[in-house]
Amino acid sequence: MNREELFAPPTAALPKISSSRKILVFAHTGREEARRAARAACRQLFEAGLTPVMERADLESLQEGWEKPVPVRVVRETVALVDIELGVVLGGDGSILRAAEKIRHTQIPLVGVNLGHVGFLAESEESDLTETVERIVNGEYVVEERMAIDVKAWANGQKIVDTWALNEASVEKGNREKMIEVVVEVDERPLSSFGCDGVVLATPTGSTAYAFSGGGPVVWPEVEAMLLVPLSAHALFSRPLVTSPNSTMAVELIRPDVSGVLWCDGRRTRDLPAGTRVEVSRSSKPVRLARIHPVPFSERLVAKFELPIHGWRGPITTGTTDRSEPAQD
CATH class of the missing domain: 3.40.50.10330 (Probable inorganic polyphosphate/atp-NAD kinase; domain 1)
Known part of the structure; x- marks a missing residue:
């Protein structure tokens, strides 16, 4: 041919x-x-x-x-x-x-x-x-x-980023020697400020990606929510947060002499000047995935992470009387 x-x-x-x-x-x-x-x-x-x-x-x-x-x-x-x-x-x-x-x-x-x-x-x-x-x-x-997320960033009163992500947007330090200092916000209200290596703003799909590595929770894909996960934060309150899917999460770089970097899905990147504000909200356009084997997400977790499930016997069926007792130590 x-x-x-x-x-x-x-x-x-x-x-x-x-x-x-x-x-x-x-x-x-x-x-x-x-x-x-x-x-x-x-x-x-x-x-x-x-x-x-x-x-x-x-x-x-x-x-x-x-x-x-x-x-x-x-x-x-x-x-x-x-x-x-x-x-x-x-x-x-x-x-x-x-x-x-x-x-x-x-x-x-x-x-x-x-x-x-x-x-x-x-x-x-x-x-x-x-x-x-x-x-x-x-x-x-x-x-x-x-669910996908819209990602926008402003610096010096101008929009410098207008993009999207399926897994996550992460605001990270651009200089290995200097942590960034941020204030995080949900629904136009500040929650906390701290020094850190970065902050991950993720979807349920992204909960098994970068957010997972940062200690965030695993969220079932059908759950409508968003995640905010601090990375190596120097703070007493730096727990991962799960917010409403209708929330707007924001991260502001507050040190006047320290810039940062924005990553979207680990693929698209943009340098962030000091003072930049990054906002993340639910996108009106989702990503469509075709499923050949629609199995429960728990089964996918077990298979992908090779989780041990020995000892599991499953739900009790009504009327079953011969269910054996677990082995004694």
Whole structure:
């Protein structure tokens, strides 16, 4: 197959897929295992009568070593984003966050196939790729909406940041040798001021990410709430806080000689001058994730963190009389 056939321009003689369902495949193509998974996913989608679609740069990186390529359309060139049914992300949580950023302005749901480590946002593992694609082909998935946050920052009376995040926004020290001093606020009322390494402002989805590392609580995704988690705070009252989903949380840098750094989802960053005010509130636009295996979040926690559950016997069924007693020490 030549290059023209591989990239499948709109004029190509491919009538059987020209009006088919279009699936956008994202992959971290700098890794061989991701390239291998992307080739397999594209082939399986094509053979099932669906149209695999990729970004041009990702598709070009697949060509080397692809012995029997299949036609793949190019998003924004031969396929419009509005025509995409679903995005398949091959990688870890970072890859899913990157894909969510690229399609932020659309309604495209994402399903993740984990090629990384913990992969809390991913729906399945690499070993389940074939089953995942089969479920997509058969339309056997549900879409859930995850709360996102709007992030704004002001300095010297001007707005310097207007962005968003799925997991968290973090205000951190920019100089390793100097902690930042902040005052935190909820619903336009100050709560406390202290020195710290930073403050994480997170969603329930982000409760298992940076906020978790900072000692914050794990929050079930369906719980509507936001988190404020101080990092290495020098204060008697520096407990993580869980606020209303309708609250506005704010962090102000109060030392006149110390600046900071804003990170959103660990991907987008902006230097914050001394005196900057950062505000976080619930976004009106959630992130849509497709679920192939809708299991209870507690089961996902156990699997991802490999939590010990030995000794569990489950709920008592009414009428059961032969339930054995636990072993005695």
